[in-house]
Amino acid sequence: MSPLPSAGVAATDIDPFEDSVLLEPYDVYRSWRDAGPAVWSTRHQLWILARFDEVKEALLDHETYRSGKGVGLYPAANSALEGTVLASDPPYHTRLRRVLAERMSPRGLRALQDDVEASAASLVDSLIEERTFDAVPALAQKFPLTVVAKLIGLPDGDQGQLLEWADCGFNTFGPGNERTVRSMVKFGEMFEYIATLDADPGKLRPGSMGREIYEAAERGEIRFDQCGRLMAAYLMAGLDTTISSITNAVHLFGTFPDQWDVVRADPARIPHAYNEILRIESPVQAFRRTLARDVRLGDVLMREGDAVLLLYGSANRDERHWDEPDRFDVRRRAGDHLALGFGIHNCAGQGLARLEAHALIAALAGKVARFDVGTPHRHLNNVIRSIESLPLSLVAERSR
Template sequence: MLTTAIPTSDIDPYTDESILAPYDDYRALRDLGPVVRLDQYDVFAVARYREVFEALHDHESFISGEGVGITEQLNKAQHGSSLTSDPPYHDLVRGMVARHLTPKALREFHTHIQDWADRLVDELIERGEFDAVTDFGQAFPLALVPDLLGWPVDEGRERLLAWAAAGFNAFGPLNARTQAGFPLLQEMGQFLHRMSIPGNLRPDTWGAQLVADAQNGKIANELLPALLGDFLAPSMDTSVSALSSLLWLFGAKPAQWDLLRSDPSLIPGAFNEIVRRESPLRGFTRLLVKDRVLGDTQLEAGARVMLLYGSANRDERHWDAPETFDITRANAAEHLGFGHGIHGCVGQALSRLEGHSLLASLTKKVRRIEVGEPTWRLHNTIRGIESLPVTLRAA
């Protein structure tokens, strides 16, 4: 039965408490209904799987071109990227970024990445205790992505993670976390503008090809900084989150680790289950531009709608035993941890390649993953571990 009476809630998903332990709040929102108005922000939260999936696949009603954050002031400053655009412009610019990040395009890097993963695992076994985030999760993106993009060897690399974190924080409210990132965003913008000048990126790299496209008239020069930024964000924070969660989940569930070691063919499904269980992206918003029924709820054009990926991936209406980490889960590939539809994370194939390569190396070389207690990260948009002590016991 269609309803126009939308439940309201005083839940604030951006408090420190909710960020550090979000799942009770997500469950409460799911139980209230398919759409819930959040009083604090005058947005409509969508926390159930079916409705999140449906909205992600209706980009004509739920548009991204007016921003995907919760703060309209910040949304107006986020135009130009493939994430914050709509067709037909979206199709053009996403294609220019995604051509380098498809599974087919990445095949030539498989051996290089697997060799790198093997070396990293050997080094960490030898080291003894290390940190899952700085020594494992961050190591791979920082070693690989700058070279693929063509960043100068002596500029910008040490700032990439801080810039990416500030960019993702700006999709949240205008809170202290967001405001602390403003100097970093200005710094990143200046760097990306410099990298948009022909000759400043190393030749024959992904970024240099994008600059050449602008020189050849395929895209406008003023769009280059945002498009170079499209390579940065999806290649950094989401990957770091997924890789760090990988060690935590298998360390906390040794029976699942034994199962994966006994059958490495489960690696792709295991990585999907990692992303489902601890979704790197909490969610983004969309602007509804036409009256629309979502679930049993009538929404009016002009509504700002928050799609909670992390909640959808724990929805009891879609998943059996959603709190359980199960690498044999038959439908794990249905997760929304990287988004879905035309705005699905452009860098997810690279994240999968990184994750699969590291899992392949770990299953060969590591008998047991021992972990301490994780410290969770305070971030508006990224669900991730801040620090986690780990020891790898050799097979």
């Protein structure tokens, strides 16, 4: 690990995980981007990469920026997730991704499309009748929870704590702050539950993704003790990131009604609009890597063994890459955003997340003329940028 950086290298004592930064991160991110290609964190003894080009290059160069030692800052959490798709390197990482590659492929997801779209339409119809509600539990949480629980194949009645487990799981990727330590208890409960599935995989619905993981172990493709960790990673990624992006979509469209009008006038823009939502409010704000060799970025020399924090949320607002990056514009071609990772560590479940979000936005676009949003209450998580409560009234097409 590097000691203090050499003279002339930018350093910061601002903690990216403190409450004030989690609430309003973007001015701090801009100051780090302006400071240089890499900034030394005196608080956490690691390098911060905040610019688009440097973060993208780090994600592409998985042989240098390694994930196997953990993608978080808390050692106990890194140990718990060791050997998952998040915290592994090739060739082991490749073998894990292959287990569910077909199911997560566009062809595999097409089998879910009709059900997902029907569920989205039904939910929107019921919420239009209700008209005023909290968008987070009633819309953003309810929809992906139903989809993911069915996909994983969990027994009926076993869904109750999934949301809390997923939230706590991402919290444990932070440093050893109060959020991390508190969340480790719930994180342990998730693995205790998964241990019951290890003992009886037959509890999982036949043909489900969860059952497929255990069947891969029976075929010798992965070790049996890896099944639970693999399922935990998919549970976490399949819930919190999707919930965050759906909530952000509603908040953004309510705040910028002209952008909602553009989507309603041309639903073919929905995929572009969703990319812009992911770009401007990235659900995952940061993950860590560990250097396998020395790397020079401009005048900055980072040493082998150094920890590096990749700020996705900052890269996606880098004015060196994006025109007017703080402006929400659904006409923007934002497909090269880094919100879902890049390279071999791109989000394995991103196809499912897109399927869910596109279906829900399309269902809303067909029937909702306007979102009247109240003041959002931010939920503080070490990694996920999310909203805890968002008062919402739907103004249906017929009410205009």
